[in-house]
Amino acid sequence: MKLTKEERIARHKSFLQANWEIIAAFSWGNYLEKGRGAVLVPEEDFVHQPIPVLKGLRFHYLPMEGHEASPFKGILSDRELAWVKTYDPDEKVILCIIREGGGVSSYLIGGRSKPSEAWARQKAGEN
Numbered sequence: 001m002k003l004t005k006e007e008r009i010a011r012h013k014s015f016l017q018a019n020w021e022i023i024a025a026f027s028w029g030n031y032l033e034k035g036r037g038a039v040l041v042p043e044e045d046f047v048h049q050p051i052p053v054l055k056g057l058r059f060h061y062l063p064m065e066g067h068e069a070s071p072f073k074g075i076l077s078d079r080e081l082a083w084v085k086t087y088d089p090d091e092k093v094i095l096c097i098i099r100e101g102g103g104v105s106s107y108l109i110g111g112r113s114k115p116s117e118a119w120a121r122q123k124a125g126e127n
Contacts, residue, residue, distance in 0.1 A: 021113070024119070026039060037065075039059055040095075041059050080106050087108060094107070094108055
């Protein structure tokens, strides 16, 4: 199914809103381990699925340190690199959606809770 630009953006925003807790927890855990960076998710994992999508997501974390040596080399533009240098990791998440047809849609987002709180809830649920 071919989506218009407006439909694609609406699907991205619905996905981000519905899955904030998962995205935030993933980002915070990786920030603690690897430092500043961006969360990557393939658009094909969710864009044609009913929202919310809670299974089958393939999140990747691209840390600032060594991002040029990763399999995702060159994926971050100057805009995203500037975000990575300045964002507050306990307030915002940088999420880069790798579009099906090529290219990246990037969002600097915040949500209902802090990433550290989402991560703590996730950890508490694992015990």
